[in-house]
Amino acid sequence: MNKDLINFIVKKYLRYDNKNPFISISAILAFIGVSIGVMVLIVAMAIMNGTSKEFADKLFTMNYPLTIFPQVEGSVNKNLLNKLEKQFPNMQFSPYISSQVMLQSNNEMSGGMLFGINPKKEAKINKIFKKAYDKNIRFDKYDLIAGSGIKENMSLFENQKITLYFTTLNPSGFSLLPKMKRFIYTSSFKSGLTSYDSAYMYTTLEAMQTILKKPKDSYDGIHVYTNDAMKDIEEIKKALPLFAVGVVGWWQQNGNLFSAMQLEKQALFIVLMLIILIASLNIISSLLMTVMSRRKEIALLLSMGASSAEIKSIFLRLGIVIGIGGILFGIVLGFLSIYILQNFDIITLPADVYATSKLPLDLEVLDFIYIVTGSVFIVLASSYYPALKATKIDVLDVLRNE
16 A cells, blocks of 8 residues: 555645635534533533532532441431441541421521531541531530521521420320420531522530430431542441441432433433534535545546545545544534633633533543444444445446546
8 A cells, every 4th residue: 555645635625625615615514523522521511510510519518428327216326437447448437316496596597407416526527517616616505507608597696506406205294395406506617508508507426315315325317528438338237337327428419410421421411412414414515526526536546557445545634634633623622612612711600500600611531432433433334435435436337438
């Protein structure tokens, strides 16, 4: 195969054709179309990944990587906590007691979920709580840290006393009355998710144990932070008392949400890949027009000894140059777009809706490989048919008539 001949003709056909400008324009449009398709795919996948990780990060604030819960009353206790902390020193554990409550401040009332926690242990695994806890001068037994939504709705101020009504009932004469207790509001946290900020509150374990009359060393559960929850959940299961204590992962608690986001990402990838497929039609049309306009030249090359493989290679390389060039330019545009979106406030999101005010972007290596691989496959497939068509020219017929 004469590589010098192939390269010479490819360079010749890539030049702007004054006699047939539509061929060159079609090639340019194919180049631009592939570039835009690749760029859009890169940016879209980065946004989908960034959004998924941002939601996962926010959900970890209140839905921890792993949660240990009792299947038998009293099975989650201080002895179990101490055992797990010794056995898994690379993990962080935070025991809790929870209860639904009603808040009353002046004439305002609201519902919420109150967690009794060990503040030092919770601060190690909950960065949102840690910010609010670090601002406090103190966090005594009946102190309260509430979400920013509760603070705004109830018009709370620091050191204000508020009344909490618990779902547990106290007998009073011939009736049952809900338990109530005065707490001191100290500070608020803001997670970025309205559903949490308007419902979640924190106090001490001691307060919850006293009010709900729970044993001092007994808990409703233990939140666990680990870097590899899917792997560590199996190790923790082995360390837990059989049938008495269970453990659940964040993906099991929020599986439907992340499955839907993953399905949406796959559907978006397929739809956007169609942009590149449509752009590749311009490659096919451009190469077919080149074949038709160069029929005489192709016939002469074949009559002078050029092989069908060389003719096929010429048009295959021509399509690859246009397509691969478009892919490389699209990659540059894609990364440039990500850089601009990350460093300049071009797009601002409402934080109460999307959990972040900044557009989250995170392109995974595997997604990038899929984009490049899919684009290259489409370009090769689009270039092959016109290249094959060029070898089917009837040399005698063309030379006789043209």
